[in-house]
Amino acid sequence: MSLLALSNVSVRYGRLTAVRQVTFSLAEGEILFITGPNGAGKSSLLRAIAGVTPPSGGRIDFADHDITGRAPEDIARLGLSMVPEGRDVFGSLSIEENLMVGTGMHSATRGWKARAATELEAVYATFPILKDRRHSQAGLLSGGQQQMLVIGRALMTNPRLVAIDEPSLGLAPNITDQVYERLIALRAMRKLTLLIVEQSSTRAMMVGGRMMLMRGGEILLDGDARALGQSEAMQAAYFGYGEH
Amino acid sequence: MGSLLQVLFDALSLGSLYALGALGIALIFGVMRLVNFAHGDVIAACVFALLWPSVDAVAIIFAGNLPWYLLIPFLLAIGAALSVASEIVVFRRFRRANPATMMIASFALGFVIRYFLLMLFSSRPKSISLLPSLSQPVEILGARIPLLQLITIAVTMAVLFGLTTFLRRTRFGLEMRAAAENFTMARMLGVRANRVIMGAFALSGALAAAIALILGSQTGTANIMMGASVMLMAFIATVIGGMGSLAGAVLAGFLLGAIATVMQVILPPDARAFRDAFVYGAVILVLIFRPQGLLSARGTKERV
């Protein structure tokens, strides 16, 4: 059964339609890459899923709940953790404080403090650099470290699905490699479901898993990353050949 | 020495008022990008909460007669309640509106509060004797400082310390700081928007009440316009401090207090009347050279 299911989801900003009638579902434990050129509606789609921009039409289900139009905090509390584009760290907060913000959602349950502490150690184990600088301001971290921080922060909420918008944006390739390495390891360790948006399909082909190609607000292709990546259809769809 | 010390205290006590005001505005701005023009009227409403409604010249003291240990919590609660009520009744419905719309709505709300007070109490300023024992001078290092000035500074420091501790050490404080910096991101981490915003309004209202207490005992007057001038300076302090930065708001508040006091001291008598022109000129200069504010937190993007 699917963890996340979208049916006919559209997103509009004023007169501009960013996402048109998108339908897909994602099973627990799956890894899905959404790729496509700039302005394809990828980020808008993620924002709709996370509840930041309510969809103008369609329906979104997550973990057996209809989350269409629900508040972002409610969706987060169901276990969907979003890492938006641009590494939105809380710059004036310390690294540890950044990590702790998300644990509040479990504060009603018993023993949450102990669990948060365990989580924290787990995140530190994955990203040792964060532990070394735990008390320094997050705004002072380098781009790669900030990317690790936002991923670590997303994990602190103990999510079932992590959605990441362009984890490689603005990072040097070797740093991106590191980030992906950790992501893959984490996925294996925690049985996470991953939804990753990337502009290029290169990363998806390296990592493997499922891939969808978005363009003009629509999903054009959906299939195995490696198989799709090499196909002619991919090239054509990405650059918009053959549409006229 | 004595007079230098006096100038320092003057600057600090005026700065304290501005800093407290700026905090009240920055807290709300941080979480919902609302420039709350009703803040000054909440201050005035808190002062009037000490009085029984009447349009006579002589004030009928009501809560003003309470002993200080009841009076202070009472007033803080009034401020917080009024502020939270304004959120629930009005501002909640403007969450998605653009800042200009919110600003005008807050102005309209302030207008309503002001004229409501006017109806209940008339426009004549009322006199109140609030904590009269504070109106005595004390001697420090050869300077005779009004006790109230010391208390103003002490209270401000205590409030700043308390607020800092609250923001740094509590879960709620952490969520508020995160929300102030990036509200959407905080929500995506499960921080409940309504709770944080209401918390910010409650704190802001309590700060307004603190200003009301200080202004009330300093001026001995309740006047429907009394919050307005503090509010304007506080608003400016919030901006030049770096919108959304609480520390910046406080710093800029003290800075404005210092500039105003120093101008009054150093300007020749003929130019003294133009003091405010110099102060506002300084504001423009600060903005030109640091448009993002004195302390703009890294990672905060302008969203106005």
Added chain:
Amino acid sequence: MMSASVARRTFATPVLLGLLLIAFALVAVAVGSKPFNQTIIDIFLKVIFVVGLWVFVGNSGVISFGHIAFACLGGYVAAWTTIKPMMKGMSMPGLPDWLMQTEIPYWGSAIVAAGWAALWALIFGSVLMRLSGIAASIATFAMLAMVNSIYSNWESVTAATSSVVGIPIIRSIWPYLVAALISVFAAWAYGISRHGLALRAARDEPTAAAACGINIPRARLIAFVISGAIMGMGGALYSHSIGIVTPDTYYLGLTFITLSMLVVGGMGSLSGAVLGVLILSTLIQTLRWLEAGVQVGETTIALPGGVQEIALGVVMILILMFRPAGIMGNKDLSLPKRAALETKGPKSPRT
């Protein structure tokens, strides 16, 4: 300069707004009461101010708290140029001789006021226009406060806080109507000019606009100067409508009421600016009338004093609650079946 087709397409807007203003003037003539006439004059003055404000605020998206400063500059130009030299000598002895001897008609003072305000808008603007967002708003406010502080204390030239009297009072409605019409058409012409279109593009898509080579500070400066000129003209006429001028007439009260009218009407469109004034003014007048008391049969029903302001505040909140982009919601009045002027509002979705 401007494309003729845009002009043709949008010409209906200023014409409709102008007809609306003329209709108000005709009502005043028909009623024939002096106080009502004065009320309509007041509305026309507000139209001038709010339209002046719109030229900058509406097109640039930057809220200005400072425009009333230009009205203040203009208001004093009326005092400097139209009062009889002898009276000027008493109240403002510090004026230079040539100005002291000047005595021009009211329309001359309005023109000079527009120029004087535009000059200062140019000076302040060239410093302030590089700022944007809330910093720009506060800087404009600081400008207002500076002008107010100077005019409130410069004894020999502005008579400080004291009212300057002797300004010829113009009680005829027509000059104000003409000035309001001029502002509306000027604002429209600016809005469809190359500069106006560029500024609106910069408002909606700052990055893209900058990439297209639009110099945003310069585009804003042009709007600032034009709107300053309109405010200056309005300020001078305001002085002529009541015959006195003081600095605190042109301070926070007028700033907030004009901004409120603009936002309630809808700051995205010229029609919003004009209708905001007309609607709020009508509302205020109705409430005042109710407050003064209405005869119903044998009894007089009157609202208690102060209810008018409270009701006004509540109505404003309600309008904004249900129409956050203002009554006109970024749309302009136009003839049916004709495309409206493309004035997309400032991007509102908050992140």
Added chain:
Amino acid sequence: MKRLMTALAATTCLTAPALADDDKIIVGFATAETGFMQAYDKPAQDAAMIRIAEINASGGLLGKQIEVVNADTKTDRAEGAKAGLTVIDAGADMVVVSCDYDFGSPAALAAESAGLPSFFLCAESIKAGIQGVGPNSFSASVLAAVQGATMAEWSYTKKEARTFYRLLDTWTEYNKGICDGFDYMLPKLADATLVGEDTFLNEDASIAAQITRIKALPEEPDAIMLCTMMPGAVSAIKQIRAAGINSMILNGSGVDGSYWLSAVPDLSNFFVPVQGSIYGDDPNPDVTAFNAKYKEVTGGDPSTQYVYPGYVMIDVWAKAVERAGTTETTAVVAELEKMNAEPTLFGPRTFTSELHHQNQARYLIVETNAGKPGVVDEWTISEPIPVADLMK
């Protein structure tokens, strides 16, 4: 109550065209019924209504009853002009305008251009009259400058004050007027010196810097001339005393009243000039009787001396009308200008063709001692302040 009904009835039919009505004389009040000026206008207007009621009760004016029409200025200048036009349209024979010059002048100018006499309820600027409105405009109060001059001369003569400090709140012309009078008088007082001066703004949250300057003086001045008004006055006085400065504080009439004294407990050495005493100790028993009458009509004691000019206003105007035998403007103004030390309940009044205001007046001096105000003396400045000095 009846008064109220008349007023209401009058306001409601304002839109009807003015009827030339020969059976009555109409007084139009273009004053503030709402907003912050209301606090000043209402009491003086109540006093005026008392005088009107007295005249009506004793057979009216020229055998006609005086009727009243009202229009609210909303404490707004543009509304003030409208209010003036409104009462003129309603057929007013005389227009009463708001207490303050700034807020009253738009209506007064409207009256002037309609050729009607106008009276400011209690404006104390020289502009409230010929100089700022025109030849038909008067003020019922006394110039602010006279207050400053009175305090300077009185404290010099009776209290042996020699060193003075001048603290001016630049907010209003009234404040400046007090200090102008003080400035006029001071050089005339042998060996009186000004040891320092400073300015502040009424709305300043704190005047600590100004107080520090006073304290930096080698010696505390004998007297501080405090030129300010409510609400900032209370704050300034409180802060001066809280800083331990015990000099005499000299004021204008604007701080009269006991309603605010609770804010500065046990205030002493504090002096205010007043036209009549609200404290029940006026040397003239008729003033005390008036106070009782005022309480009977309005339900409250007069809260400041600014009640009185309203009464004086109707009094002098009615006398002028009676003497002229008509309400026609030129005749009434001519009669008013003939008044020289015309006795009124609150001291003599003089109007000339040069000045429609009082540049010399008898003032009662009220001293507040240990929080209790009371009349201690009475003073008239030795010579009137010349108009030329007032116009500076």
